[in-house]
Amino acid sequence: MTPERYAKIVRVLSLRQPTLSLLMDEVNKPHNFSAILRTCDAVGVLTAHAVPPKNGVSGNGLLPTFNATSGSAEKWVAVQPHASALEAVATLQAQGMQVLATHLSQRSVDYRELDYTRPTCVLLGAEKWGVSDEAADAADANIIIPMFGMVQSLNVSVAAATILFEAQRQRLAAGMYAERQLSDAEFERLSFEWAYP
Template sequence: MTPERLAKIRAVLDKRQPDLTVLLERVHKPHNLSAILRSCDAVGVLEAHAVPARQGLPDLEETELNLKGKAYNETSGSAAKWVGLQLHDDTTSAIAHLKAQGFQVLAAHFSERAIDYREADYTRPTCILLGTEKWGVSPEAATLSDEHIQIPMMGMVQSLNVSVAAAVILFEAQRQRIQAGFYEQVRLSLEQYQSVLASWIARHERGQG
């Protein structure tokens, strides 16, 4: 590895935000998953979370239903090699896991209590919860979330593509965190930093980065 490449890897890791993440609930289309993980990488998300699609969901193509754990990991590898992806068996356990780590869970969900996405405080440990384009987040996820956020729409359509919505919200989180100085100092613990650095270097040496 060249000194320049190592310096680049360290510079990126220095800005990773361990307390900013997304939870993708049944986001089953590879191009959406890939685009979301690219946005995660762009704003410094260290690790994303996902609940894969399950059998029995309405109006899903058979090929889409087959996008489970292995496909999620493969898509993660091709779309955003530098963002971890942790899979969960179900929404309840995923949200419980995140809340136990101190995350507020903000569901992108239109409801009577939804606030403008720019009004949320993303300087707190935050998980942005996103569902499928057609169905949105599940009623269970909406109930378990701490807050509902929405992107104001001025046209005929009621919502954005899920990957576009993710990017819009993530870059608002980035804006707030830049203002708060979050990217000016390393925010990972020394142990976590060394662990991630070692895995990134190994990935590079295997020709994956």
């Protein structure tokens, strides 16, 4: 471990945002899963959440494997598995997170209208089916990225990046990257684990 490497670990952990997360509901394509994790790392998500895919082409009840698209982000962003989207939404809400489902419904609003400086988890749906109506109903809000083209939806990793970088923009403006958000204990534990994996 060089001093430069350790300094980088300290710098990155000092920017981590434990109150910003996302939940992938049965996202099953490894390249999408990997690309989303890479974006999580870039904006400072500490822990992502995922419901393993149960059906569909590569659905086997396990989290998708990572591929080169991740840029090794899986080493730096923990993934917490959940049994179902409804369980995950309830768990995250009980932890004080607002859950924002990316879902078109009567109550959907433009994703830029939300306050991402609040503890927030963005719920993303499976490539084929999107977010279920039940999970969208359980969420605190439904958000959409307005689109004006012929195609009806974005790739899930593109949608994740668009929303997470809006969260990053708001949190930067609020000074949330200027002060370490991790507790001392968490910071010390993770700096040791990252330095000596």
